[in-house]
Amino acid sequence: MKIIRWFIGLIIILAFLIINFVVFTEIPFNYKLINILLFCSLFVLIRVVMGPTVADRIVAIDILGILIIGVCAILAISLDRPFYIDIGIAWGLQSFIGSLALAKFMEGRSLDA
Numbered sequence: 001m002k003i004i005r006w007f008i009g010l011i012i013i014l015a016f017l018i019i020n021f022v023v024f025t026e027i028p029f030n031y032k033l034i035n036i037l038l039f040c041s042l043f044v045l046i047r048v049v050m051g052p053t054v055a056d057r058i059v060a061i062d063i064l065g066i067l068i069i070g071v072c073a074i075l076a077i078s079l080d081r082p083f084y085i086d087i088g089i090a091w092g093l094q095s096f097i098g099s100l101a102l103a104k105f106m107e108g109r110s111l112d113a
Contacts, residue, residue, distance in 0.1 A: 009043070030078035034071055041067045058102050065095030 016039055020032050027035075044067065047060040072088035075081070 013039075028078070030074055033074050037067050037071050037074070054106060058099065058106070062095060062099055065091060 017036070020035055024032070041064055044060050044064045048057050048064070051057040051060060069088040069092050072084045072091065076084035076088070
């Protein structure tokens, strides 16, 4: 069953890439990259909601943070607005601190020590 789900996911991703790069040729490349990152974040959000364990959900939230940092970087480059990089850095630091707190919570330790 797991192999079938992986294969269906691969077919969906390949279909999206073909549609994104072959059908929509008039869209700039930067916006195609943003489309890909947003599409990947949809899969990550599905994992956050349907994750079988808490660890899967934590990893999915970390990946979502990485995808948001990527969107901020692409927006900073394509729009020539450097403050998006600052937003990405702040998001990365917040995501790291949240990951540490969730890891300590999963171990059963208190957050103050």
